[in-house]
Amino acid sequence: MSTQLLSSTLAGRSSDRSAVALVGVSKVFGRGPDAVHALDKVSLTVAPGEFVCLVGASGCGKSTLLSLAAGLDTPSAGTIDVAGLGSPALMFQDPALFPWLTVAGNVGLPLRLRGMSRVERQARVAELLRVVHLEEFAKRQPHELSGGMRQRVALARTLGLASPVLLMDEPFGALDAMTRDILHDELERIWTERRLTVVFVTHNVREAARLGDRIVLLSSRPGRVVWERPVDIARPRRIDSPEVAAIAAEVTDRLRQEVRRHGR
Amino acid sequence: MAVDITNSLRSAQADSTIAGLDALELAGRRRRLGFGRRLWAGTWPKLIAIGLVVGIWQFAYWAEWKDPWVLPSPTEVGGQLWQFVGQVDFWRGVGTTLGRAVLGFALAAAIGFVVGVAVARNRVLRAAIGSTITGLQTMPSIAWFPLAILLLQLNESAIYFVVVLGAAPSIANGVIGGVDYVPPMLLRAGKNIGATGLKLYAYVIAPASLPAIVAGLKQGWAFAWRSLMAGELLVHIPDTVSLGSQMDVLRQLLDAKGVIAVMIAIFVVGVLADAIFGRVDQAVRRRWGVLEPT
Numbered sequence: 001m002s003t004q005l006l007s008s009t010l011a012g013r014s015s016d017r018s019a020v021a022l023v024g025v026s027k028v029f030g031r032g033p034d035a036v037h038a039l040d041k042v043s044l045t046v047a048p049g050e051f052v053c054l055v056g057a058s059g060c061g062k063s064t065l066l067s068l069a070a071g072l073d074t075p076s077a078g079t080i081d082v083a084g085l086g087s088p089a090l091m092f093q094d095p096a097l098f099p100w101l102t103v104a105g106n107v108g109l110p111l112r113l114r115g116m117s118r119v120e121r122q123a124r125v126a127e128l129l130r131v132v133h134l135e136e137f138a139k140r141q142p143h144e145l146s147g148g149m150r151q152r153v154a155l156a157r158t159l160g161l162a163s164p165v166l167l168m169d170e171p172f173g174a175l176d177a178m179t180r181d182i183l184h185d186e187l188e189r190i191w192t193e194r195r196l197t198v199v200f201v202t203h204n205v206r207e208a209a210r211l212g213d214r215i216v217l218l219s220s221r222p223g224r225v226v227w228e229r230p231v232d233i234a235r236p237r238r239i240d241s242p243e244v245a246a247i248a249a250e251v252t253d254r255l256r257q258e259v260r261r262h263g264r
Numbered sequence: 265m266a267v268d269i270t271n272s273l274r275s276a277q278a279d280s281t282i283a284g285l286d287a288l289e290l291a292g293r294r295r296r297l298g299f300g301r302r303l304w305a306g307t308w309p310k311l312i313a314i315g316l317v318v319g320i321w322q323f324a325y326w327a328e329w330k331d332p333w334v335l336p337s338p339t340e341v342g343g344q345l346w347q348f349v350g351q352v353d354f355w356r357g358v359g360t361t362l363g364r365a366v367l368g369f370a371l372a373a374a375i376g377f378v379v380g381v382a383v384a385r386n387r388v389l390r391a392a393i394g395s396t397i398t399g400l401q402t403m404p405s406i407a408w409f410p411l412a413i414l415l416l417q418l419n420e421s422a423i424y425f426v427v428v429l430g431a432a433p434s435i436a437n438g439v440i441g442g443v444d445y446v447p448p449m450l451l452r453a454g455k456n457i458g459a460t461g462l463k464l465y466a467y468v469i470a471p472a473s474l475p476a477i478v479a480g481l482k483q484g485w486a487f488a489w490r491s492l493m494a495g496e497l498l499v500h501i502p503d504t505v506s507l508g509s510q511m512d513v514l515r516q517l518l519d520a521k522g523v524i525a526v527m528i529a530i531f532v533v534g535v536l537a538d539a540i541f542g543r544v545d546q547a548v549r550r551r552w553g554v555l556e557p558t
Contacts, residue, residue, distance in 0.1 A: 090452075097453075100471045110457035113458040133282045148289065154453075157457065186282075
């Protein structure tokens with residue numbers, strides 16, 4: 001609490017300059033000798049409109065970090081400041097659609113929970129479904145769709161929160177390469193059109209180089225920010241371009257170096 | 265200008281790629297069969313089963329395995345049943361039994377639901393009575409009757425007491441299981457989109473546990489029906505006729521034909537009620553995507 005006060009008085013409200021600000025965030029699960037230090041004094045600032053990719057080997061606390069930023073869990077130490085009202089939108093590898101609702105029902109639920117009227121909601125849902133090219137499938141049930149389509153429904157539902165910050169936890173991890181490519185294009189387009197700030201967690205370094213303005217590398221156990229690098233490739237990008245491949249190779253090398261530390 | 269055209273060309277191309285991919289991914293998913301075909305597919309196994317039972321029965325009758333007044337022929341029983349169907353008293357019995365079944369089941373559902381929600385939400389209650397509920401289920405409901413009769417005398421309360429004790433644990437267990445096994449992902453997603461506190465229960469937990477609750481109700485109905493039949497055989501209330509009491513009276517008159525005819529009526533009511541629950545169960549599971557359409 002005192003940290004938060006200090007940073008607000010010294011530097012003004014951090015959300016004026018950044019969309020996401022993590023300062024000295026630690027997270028410990030359990031206590032005593034069995035305690036797991038998932039995150040250790042992680043500090044990360046994401047500028048408004050920036051697309052940041054977090055990469056790291058398993059156990060680096062990437063998902064924990066997003067849960068904390070989304071307000072689903074509280075940090076053991078440090079402060080988290082995220083722009084926008086309410087908690088930021090969060091997407092997972094699992095589309096986590098509600099199977100009893102139609103596609104339109106799923107996309108409309110956040111609006112309904114906010115108390116939006118039925119008429120207004122219908123128009124908003126139609127617009128959101130157009131954004132992800134699923135307007136024809138409004139009346140289908142989630143189980144009638146393919147994995148990629150479900151993930152697009154989840155994206156539309158998330159966009160309905162109208163949060164300026166989008167947190168994504170390996171959202172395309174379970175999809176085939178072809179579908180993933182297309183969703184990269186879609187996400188890039190939506191991010192640009194809506195001027196979103198995205199924090200994107202992935203273990204796929206090519207995906208990080210394809211999408212990110214910046215790649216941040218987290219170490220494992222405890223999770224710390226150990227390295228970062230801007231991705232200065234003009235958009236639109238292609239995942240199979242030599243520029244993306246070069247940066248991916250660099251990140252891979254750095255990641256392996258980090259993993260080897262644990263072998264000793 | 266040129267850039268604009270290239271951009272819109274690019275996005276049009278992307279749109280049609282997405283549409284093509286969606287069409288490919290959805291191709292080959294089977295549609296449901298027509299109503300007639302489904303009806304036939306559901307009916308013929310049942311016809312064979314009935315034919316088999318009646319065939320064995322008829323054979324036993326011809327073989328004179330038992331005396332004909334103890335084991336009458338299917339045609340005699342059919343005639344008796346036809347005669348019953350024309351009598352007001354028979355329908356009054358059916359009415360009483362169905363009324364008790366519906367009321368007893370509704371009571372059991374209400375109590376089971378309240379207990380289930382309380383146990384699912386409260387850790388202390390769960391530790392205290394969670395296992396008791398499962399233990400209660402192992403108790404054959406007919407074993408409750410002597411005590412119920414002593415406590416409540418020979419009247420309808422005794423029957424309801426046992427029906428509720430038989431059915432409520434299954435319903436409570438359905439609710440507890442449903443709440444326990446809501447996928448954690450759905451809870452996280454629900455909280456993230458703004459369903460917190462009671463809203464989480466209303467919009468996520470309740471609908472997510474509905475299939476388990478329906479399964480619990482279905483099982484609870486089966487227990488309620490069994491308990492009710494046991495109760496009607498044991499607890500006779502003057503001036504009321506029910507299927508169970510009719511059957512017991514016919515047994516005392518050594519009327520095997522009548523006993524079997526009433527048994528068939530009980531069987532038909534049970535099968536019909538089961539079919540209704542089966543329908544609801546299937547509809548819920550299909551909507552939830554748990555069941556692939558056949």
